[in-house]
Amino acid sequence: MFLYGFLFLLGLLVLYLGAEGLIQGASSIALHYGIRPVIVGLTVVALGTSMPEFLVNVFALLSGESPLAIGNIIGSNISNVALILGTCALALPLAVAPEVISREYSVMLGVMVLFYVCAWDGVIGAGDGTLMVLLLLALGAYVFYDARRTSTATILNSMEGELDSADPDLSTAAKSVYVLGGIGGLALGAHLMVDNAMAIANHMGIDNVVIGLTVVAIGTSLPELAASMVGTLKEESGMTVGNVMGSNLLNVLFVVGTLSIIQPITVDAETLRVHFPVMLAFCALLVPITWFNHKISRLEGGFMVACFAGYMMYLYL
Numbered sequence: 001m002f003l004y005g006f007l008f009l010l011g012l013l014v015l016y017l018g019a020e021g022l023i024q025g026a027s028s029i030a031l032h033y034g035i036r037p038v039i040v041g042l043t044v045v046a047l048g049t050s051m052p053e054f055l056v057n058v059f060a061l062l063s064g065e066s067p068l069a070i071g072n073i074i075g076s077n078i079s080n081v082a083l084i085l086g087t088c089a090l091a092l093p094l095a096v097a098p099e100v101i102s103r104e105y106s107v108m109l110g111v112m113v114l115f116y117v118c119a120w121d122g123v124i125g126a127g128d129g130t131l132m133v134l135l136l137l138a139l140g141a142y143v144f145y146d147a148r149r150t151s152t153a154t155i156l157n158s159m160e161g162e163l164d165s166a167d168p169d170l171s172t173a174a175k176s177v178y179v180l181g182g183i184g185g186l187a188l189g190a191h192l193m194v195d196n197a198m199a200i201a202n203h204m205g206i207d208n209v210v211i212g213l214t215v216v217a218i219g220t221s222l223p224e225l226a227a228s229m230v231g232t233l234k235e236e237s238g239m240t241v242g243n244v245m246g247s248n249l250l251n252v253l254f255v256v257g258t259l260s261i262i263q264p265i266t267v268d269a270e271t272l273r274v275h276f277p278v279m280l281a282f283c284a285l286l287v288p289i290t291w292f293n294h295k296i297s298r299l300e301g302g303f304m305v306a307c308f309a310g311y312m313m314y315l316y317l
Helices: 002-032 037-062 066-091 098-102 104-119 126-149 152-157 172-204 208-233 237-262 269-284 286-290 298-316
Strands: none
Touching (some): 037 208, 066 208, 098 237, 098 286, 104 126, 208 269, 269 286
C-alpha cells in the first residue's frame, strides 16, 4: 500500500514536470519563429495545462476504466471551483468583474450542462465528442478574434505566467529536450498515476470512480491551484478566476470531446444521479456568491472549501 502511494505521488511529480517542460520547450520554439506571445499562450500554454487530465484519461480508457476517467474530469471541475477559488479567496478576497459573470462564467456553466446532457444516456459517444470539439473550435476562433481587439499587454497580464520561462534563444537541442522530455514525462507520470490509483482502489475496496473524483482529480488540479494562488497573491484576481473557468472548459471540450471521439466513455448511474449534479451545484454556487457585490469574500471562500471537504467525506463514508 505504501509503495502504491509513493508511486502515485511520484507519477504526479513526473506529470507536473512533464507539463512544465512541454510548455517551456514548445513556447520557446514558437517565440523563436516569431509567433506572437498571446497566440502561444492561447494555444501551447492552454493545451499544455490540460495535458495532465488528457493523458491520465487516455491511460484510464486504455485500461478499460471509464469510471476513473469520468471521475477525474468531474472531480477536477469541482476541485477547480470549490477548492481552488475557495482557497484563493481565503488567502485574499477575489474580485469578479461583472462582464466575467455574464460572459465567461455563463459559457462555462453552459458547457457543464452540455456535459451532463451528453452523458445522460450513459455513454458519451463520438457524436457528443464531435459537438464538443466543434464548440471548442468556435470558442477558440472567438478568443483569437477578441485577442486581435485587445492589447497584447492586457492579455498577457491575464494569463497564468507560464510564458515567463519561455526563452526563444535556447539552443535547438535544448528546446527538443524540453519538448520530448515533457511528452515522455507526461506519459510516464500519467501511467504511474493511473496504475497505482487503481491498485490503491482495489487494495482498499474503493470504487474507481471515487478515486478519480478525489486523489486523481485533486492531483491533476494542483498545477492550476499553484498558478491561481500566485495570481491571487499578486492581486490579479481576474487571472485566478479566468484560470479556473478556462481549465473547466478545456477539461470538457478538449479532453472529453477528443477522447470520446476515439473511444466512447461510459457513465454509470450513480455518477449521473449524484456526481454530475454536485458538479453543477458547485459551478452554480458562484452565481449567488458573486451576483451582488462581484467578489468572493474570505467567508464565502471558507464556505466553498468546507462544502468541498464535506463532499470528499461523503465519498468515503
